[in-house]
Amino acid sequence: MIKFENVSKKYDNGTHALKDINLTIDKGEFVFVVGSSGAGKSTFLKLMMREEVPSTGSITVEDTDLTKIKKRDIPKFRRRLGIVFQDFRLIPNMTVFDNVAFAMRVIGTKEKKIRRRVPYVLSLMGLNEKARNYPQELSGGEQQRVALARALANNAEIIIADEPTGNVDPQMSYEIVDLLMRLNESGTTVIMVTHEHSLVRCFDKRVIILDKGTVVSDGGALIREAATSHINAVSEVSNEYVVPPEEDYSAYTQSRQTPESQEDSEPLEIQEDFSVAGGDE
């Protein structure tokens, strides 16, 4: 459970990025966080990753109070998160396999375990064939799936995806959200930040809309529509935010019931610890 209580964040340069945020995200929930640029989305994520601390208020992730966590405990806390960035952040001179393995190596995982775990998470993302390729040989969508595989490598409890579809074509965007959805169905909490309203509309999930540092809407489909129009209205007046051209995702929504590439749309079963016989090492 992630809990924001009266959280405000004011940067040293005077920017008031978040104002009195109160929200709770339950374990196993799937949440879209939507907002124009400058709405406070990135601050929201940074606070959740403990890259920033709130000026006032408190943030709790599961049983960890992020405002009180000791600095030396931050790395341990981060290991519970799987973070996916808009720009993938794959290391260009490492193969797909090594990119995923890197996340495990840097937290001191044994090579033996890595050799078993990496092919498994790659297969979840449908990337087994690409293990020996380098990131630049892959499409944007594939690269983002590698990043997702990396986020999964360490059994993250919470996946935080920062505009994961920003650099990916529409079909692939849909597939990536679909993958996140399936991860979520297997029990992982997923928080996805995006500004693609049309994509959000394809999925019936909770949407938190941020605007100028406050939550203007938090809830399901109906409120979501209302809030979207609110943002559109605001941006028309202030001209701060131009809604991107609506992508037509309806084809993919239908294809979700009868997928072409992925035959099964069952939830991805992520084994907590991919150990066939040995147990934890």
Place this chain on the structure above:
Amino acid sequence: MGNLGYLTKEGFRNLKVNKLMSVASVTVLFSCLMLIGIAFMLLVNIEAFISGIESENVIMVYVDMEATDVDYIKLGNDLRSLDNVAAVENVDKEPAYEEILSELDEGLRTYLSGLEENPLPDAYRVTVSDMSKFNDVVNEIKHLSSIERVYENSTLASQLEGIRNSVTYISLGMIALLLVVSLFIISNTIKVTMFSRRLEISIMKSVGATNSFIRWPFMIEGITIGIIAGLLASAAVWGIYEFGLSSLTTMLSGLGTGVQVEFIDYAPYLLAAFIGIGVFTAVFGSATSIRKYLKERKFVELED
């Protein structure tokens, strides 16, 4: 974290991946260390040369040609009774004459050896124990009887003393300056390497790598650079020294002494110092630059 093997491997991988940067760092550190080494060997040599001159800083007392054997012995006793005299020895004029003759050309030699008498005066070599009172001793000797001439090179000694001081200060200053320069350059190089790997660092941070884990490969990299540069610099200084020694000794022996400093005597110290400096600059450089670099990037607070 029981993953030292991986970290070390990663450090070496970094070296290989950033070949150009590694070569640049090694070259820069190598040049600085080499200059330090040359300055040091020069200092050691000049030091040895001056001590050599000083130890030979004796007063030659030539006995009057008219003096009898009794006078000669009396003078010897007088000299020995002076304060501050460490030793007085007779200088045998026969071998000295032979030596002079051997350096002359054929005709002159034959002519001179025809003479019955050795034209050289008898002499005493007086060694002074306290160099600071050298001139007092010289004055006292000049007042003794049966003396034809007193020969001493105190001016040379005091001049050398001055040279020694300035050489020491200049060398030490140069060594200190070069140390600072190498420290600065190494930390800069590591900063650049780190910048080129900011992506990796940010990923490491986001998946929860500890700061020490992130630092370790950079340390390994720096230490390796330090050791390689240290070894190369020692070898280079050795080569340059052996090559330059002959001309140096020729130059110095013109001033009267043949002191020779063997590189091998100083090699272990030099090597240890070089590797020490290399490792220190590398560790210090990577520690400070990663701190600063990560702070700027604001990926995470740095203190762990």
